[in-house]
Amino acid sequence: MGEVALLFAGQGAQYPGMGKDFYEQNPAAREVFTMLEQQRPGTMLQCFSGSKEELSLTLNTQPCLFAVDYAIARAVEQAGIPVAAAAGFSLGEIPALAFAGLLELEQAFALVCHRAAVMQQASEQHPGGMQAILKLPVEHIVELAALYSDVFPVNYNSPEQTAVAGNPEQLQAFAADVKAAGGRAVPLAVSGAFHSPYMDSAAEALTEYVRTVNVQEGNCTVYANYTAEPYTAATVREYIANQVNHPVQWVRTIRRMLADGVDCFIEVGPGKTLSGLVKKITADAQVYKVENLEDLAALRQSIG
DSSP states (O other), X not given: OOEEEEEEOOTTOOOTTTTHXXXXXXHHHHHHHHHHHHHXXXXXXXXXXXXXXXXXXXXXXXXXXXXXXXXXXXXXXXXXXXXXXXXXXXXXXXXXXXXXXXXXXXXXXXXXXHHHHHHXXXXXXXXXXXXXXXXXXHHHHHHHHTTSTTEEEEEEEETTEEEEEEOHHHHHHHHHHHHXXXXXEEEOSOSSOTTSGGGHHHHHHHHHHGGGSOBOOOSSEEEOTTTSSBOOTTTHHHHHHHHTXXXXXXXXXXXXXXXXXXXXXXXXXXXXXXXXXXXXXXSSSEEEEESSHHHHHHHHHXXX
16 A cells, blocks of 8 residues: 545535544544634534534634544544645645644644634625536536636536636526536535635735744645645745635645555545545545544554
């Protein structure tokens, strides 16, 4: 087997009760939750028993997902799984950077809380939505989006799926065009037009904020949504800020990781979205997900 990479789940994967079994039964995860709860009181309550509506607010979603992603990653590490690389989808990139040691945990969590606040503010100032487009090649989606002033391809998820973001009324018309072309538009459960120009004000705010964040040399490679290239200590601040108003290059990221020798991907955090996308990008890798203790036990049995 080649190298193992962790994939950190992003916004949209959240659900009530996520991470609770890890907190109750896994010492490494419990330590993480306890530490982050002290930094942001109420985080555990939102993760373990918050309502779907409460968790869907960006202000809550991002810190809660960070906590669950990072806690499960530490549980995987404690289980003895050797990790050489990491990537995160959108929000998931921040816990990935913390896991890899490029950012200190406390500062990374504070960054996520600030990121959530400025992205929610941008969403309120410029209301928007997102759709996943299925059954159309990416080139066709780009061509259709170019017909609209405020519809933007933003997440290149797999060869079979591209997400767009923008103005809600234009997205409705765009969905009709997609259907006429033989595709399908699925609305996404997010509260804004993320990774589009609608997030420009959030990117500006983050550019200022990340100047105060300490950056260190990491202990494993993290691949950036913004460029699909590995982060370096010198690029962390730039890439974190630019990520929020630029597309997520997920297909390019996974292919770059494969080219660099990764052949085992483990999704950490709620859901199985990222592991599903990897399977659509390549058939030449082992793919696992860990969102509960049963998954962790199965992982240890398979590759531990």
